[in-house]
Amino acid sequence: MDTATQAVRLLDNQWDDAKAATLDEPGLLLYRSNLLGADKRITNYGGGNTSAKVMETDPLTAETVEVLWVKGSGGDVGTIKLDGFATLYMDKLRSLKNLYKGVEDEDRMVGFLPHATFNLNTRAASIDTPLHGFLPYKHVDHMHPDAIIAIAASKNSRELTREIFGDEIGWLPWRRPGFQLGLDLEAFAKANPGAKGVVLESHGLFTWADDAKECYTLTLRIINRAIQWFAERTAGKAAFGGAVTSSLGRDERRRIAARLMPEIRGRIGRAERKLGHFDDQDAVLEFVNSADLKPLAQLGTSCPDHFLRTKIRPLVLDFDPKTPDVDAMLAGLDAALEAYRADYTRYYEQSKHPNSPKMRDPNPVIFLIPGVGMLSFARDKATARIASEFYVNAINVMRGASSVSEYQGLPEQEAFDIEYWLLEEAKLQRMPKPKSLAGRVAFITGGAGGIGRATAERLVGEGACVVLADIDEESLAATIQDFSNRFGQDVVRGVMLDVTSEPNVLSSFVEASIEFGGIDILVSNAGIASSAPVEDTDLAMWNRNIEILATGYFLVSREAFRLFRRQKLGGNVVFVSSKNGLASSPNASAYCTAKAAEIHLARCLALEGAEAGIRVNTVNPDAVLRGSKIWTGEWREQRAASSKLAVDELEEHYRKRSLLKLNVFPEDIAEAIYFLASDLSAKSTGNIINVDAGNATSFTR
Template sequence: MSEQSHRLESRWDDAIANALDEPGKLLYRSNLLGADKRITNYGGGNTSAKVTETDPLTGAPVRVLWVKGSGGDVGTIKLDGFATLYLDKLEALKGLYKGVEDEDRMVGFLPHCTFALNPRAASIDTPLHGFVPFTHVDHMHPDAIIAIAASKNSRELTKEVFGDEIGWLPWRRPGFQLGLDLGAFVAANPNAKGVVLESHGLFTWADDAKACYELTLDIINRAIDWFATKTEGKTVFGGAVATSLEEAQRRAIAARLMPEIRGRIGREERKLGHFDDQTAVLEFVNSADLQRLGALGTSCPDHFLRTKIRPLILDFDPTADGSIDSVVAGLDAALDAYRADYARYYETCRHDNSPAMRDPNPVIFLIPGVGMLSFARDKATARIAGEFYVNAINVMRGASTVSDYQGLPEQEAFDIEYWLLEEAKLQRMPKPKSLAGRVALVTGGAGGIGRATATRLIAEGACVVLADIDQTALDGAQADFAKRYGADAVRSVKLDVTDEKQVAEAFTQGLVEFGGIDILVSNAGIASSAPVEETDLAMWNRNIEILATGYFLVSREAFRLFRRQKLGGNVVFVASKNGLASSPNASAYCTAKAAEIHLARCLALEGAEGGIRVNTVNPDAVLRGSKIWDGEWREQRAASSKIEVSDLEEHYRKRSMLKVNILPEDVAEAIYFLASDLSAKSTGNIINVDGGNAQSFPR
């Protein structure tokens, strides 16, 4: 199956596993399975083990079900991510069950089965594991298996591939009844090693952790091998009717479209985007069957919970000049049509007690010749939605080459998407942070103030593009942020703010990576010190180029983007006390900083009608973490004040009215205030972060 066709290799290491207890082996097995997207998608599937424990109340041995808890991911789960339940109490729930109309009520009984007061909530799939009488159970969502499960004749195909070794059960929404169905299947087929669930996934079982893991891999590999034989030489998706553009062109079109889409779907809640143009995606979006298969929707429940039931396919012709302009011009109509169809789906399928209709905007956008865009409330969710749709593409490829692909019927899809239990899970999610869904580009991002600012903004939910001319420092900053906050939170780009083309490319990279930019923190810096008669033209021009022209260039690019997005915007200049209060032997620096402050005032006037706010932070003597203060500037300022370099920090502390040192984090706090809705009614303002200096009081 194209990129999915490579066989899975066992990564089980006896030296590691033999040192683990049964819960440890369950965790080890789970992490191995979840590490490969061919086995299961992020958050999809679950694993379990039945373990003999000591009852904390009686001291007697008791059988306990360890099963992945609600909302977890097997690839990254830790031991505390597993729910634990008394097996005998779980079995006793069968006596309370009244039928499929009782499904939701049964979930309320699961907490009563909790072992050792474990706070991890049990998932809806718990009975599916508990009622299978084997010690170890895997439930995975492999593309190769779902391609069989989503085929029109999936039962016959399952029999053809696996014989009696793997059974088949018809589609049923996960829950208590499906758990009973699985238990009944095992009782009736004691030699079976697993089962394919129609339109859903794979269950396998064994009494040994390693055996269960290797069985799961073996069943998936047999499906991969079977597809390779069946599909060899066959045309997939009806063949190509469009040709992929070159990579640079694809990125340029993504950068053009993403802020346009984001501006239209993000007015109620900001959205972040993800662009994917891998081979599997391009093969699908260029194909003759794109419209037909896209309209059928996804199959596996996990897929459409992340991607919505179907994508929006944009009418783009990669061979026609001006086609992208037509797509942009037609976005409003295309989105209106999608929303209307989603409203029809909701109204047709809703029940009396269904939750209110959720966001009707598409999550997945498919573009012939270009690739796939996905949008969600944060970068990770947008990326994962794209990964899920790649899974769906792989499923459609396999199913449509050996049979007819079938998505879930709309009513079944709706009953999962708007399941009251799913709604309860959504309601339990934490409230978004103050900068959730926003993207900031920070120039001078690898320096002390830049890194402190990025830290503060990411802590409030923003994603950050770090821009800096120092590639080594930039690489170190990105690696540090990715380790602390995850790779989805940060990107970096080398940038000389005086280079017009580099500025445009930096914004383009931000758009392709996140879908848009909302906040510009203009922080690139330089400092110089010399009496005016010793200030050469190169020094003068360098200050003006970086601190005035550079700030103009990044602001101009930001304004162009903000007006396209129509979501407002926020610009924060990091100027200096020296922009308001002169200092000896620093005429070039002070003049450039004054120009920067006045530029901010001008931009505040121009941006107001478009909801673009522009404000300034004036720090003073931020020595710690500063690349500027690591150079000659420190020695020059010490000489100007006739003190030793080692005394400079204390000198500045005493010089301030409040007798404090100014740290990068202090400046970052002011930047966050101006970049957030806390200052939503402020523009054209200056905040001094200098410990108090009467000369620099704004007048």
């Protein structure tokens, strides 16, 4: 998509006067913030902040005092709630100026912010608080619009700001956010009372007003002016020096991404598991196919929010879509990664201070492939996706700046001082400890059934992402929607899967690789059940049991093994078999035989996978009626008839039959699967866990 096409999409004013009339000042701040954050052209996820100075009643003195409401540390204006804002006494915040000793005192000043807290608010104030507090206006927006940052990241950004905005919007040179920048903004506003905002070099936009709606509409108007200006200046110009290659077709791009992502994941995820995201939108393809790809990528990003998410620069892989040799690209991957790590180490060593934190993971976050698109990797799917979104912002900035001027990234020392800022390190150290399955992906067949759903919920609760595979389209869609609503869209994907179809199995693992970068856990759970005396068991019934419960388990296991070996991160396979795989049962010869085959297949795979760190274990449930698809029809009736019981008596019959006199539920099976899929069982393979409330006939010894 070229710049002229983008320019048609000006920002729409979404302000609703009727809704605004029902809101108090904090409510208006929240309303304005959510409107601004809803459009990524205005600000990226987690970037920018908003504030309002509100007259409040002091809970201690009952006097009316001025309070700054400002987005708290780590929040996102698009999704923030009222409890996401920090609140500070303005008189106390202003008094901190008396303690400030200069730019070397920045970190110490942040420690004073909690002393200005109003009404015992537990939301931590961000380092941007002085930028809002010291401006002599009631309402302030600080946004990171691509169109504005493209101006701010241009070599002659001051002149461009003047050309586009005249005296309405000023300009300030780059300075790291903090106390001094707050003083700089205050000094500018006082010296230029007619100005309505400032462009911060290499950073973003400040706008201000004394009315919430006026501030919102001003922000939109300034950004739209920049968008329109770029459209006029760049009309007919080829972006990034023009294209030097063409994109491959969509299916081919996805096929290459599916091959490449597990290979990268295995190489960069040994110390900490990583999840991947693939992006081949038009803006990305325009950049990766361009003449200026490598020189612009090497310059790095400009806005601090960009490189905090994406590292200072990406890794451009050597690939020619005109002669697409994926094997050659894979063969060069180790050398490319080693060169990137060496350069990152150089950046760290040349920029570090005596008190700098230790060097973090030196692997790239962003990978750019001509003709294919962009890959991003992080410790979880959401962070990988957001990193991709941030780099799209950076692409848009580079497009604009290089089209009208000369793009410039932040100098390495400035970039380092933000990336390794002690306050940023302290924030990282306060993050909660990763859950036991963080960074892992589970592929669950029969994922929309009772055991499959319960297993997915248990694994997601421990930090895993899940690919739910099922042949029941309606149930799968409902399950995916439910999980997305409860856990977020980043943790769950669904694929329609007939485990008896080899092409279908192959394509489902391709989809898993594209969506998450690979898999770590296979839960083979797809199942059916049938009951008939042997003389009434026709060949179709026999074959159907074998196809799903034996051949299907073989097909998904084979693909999982292939993927595990490519990743070289080990792997984990859990079969959901049955008590009937160990204990014979009347009138179920096809089912019992297929389940026995599952158990023996698991033993064989445990032998084959051990040298690669691939563990294979089995869970044997019995009589899990609740939520189970196989117990909803003929099988339930047949088992009841076999025991000479009414259908509604069957569950109680199984409870009484068990040694422990307990019912077995899907959650019980899920708990055993979690144990075998996690490091709690790291030294177990080839094992069977019976979850049947005790049945002597299925004791393994």
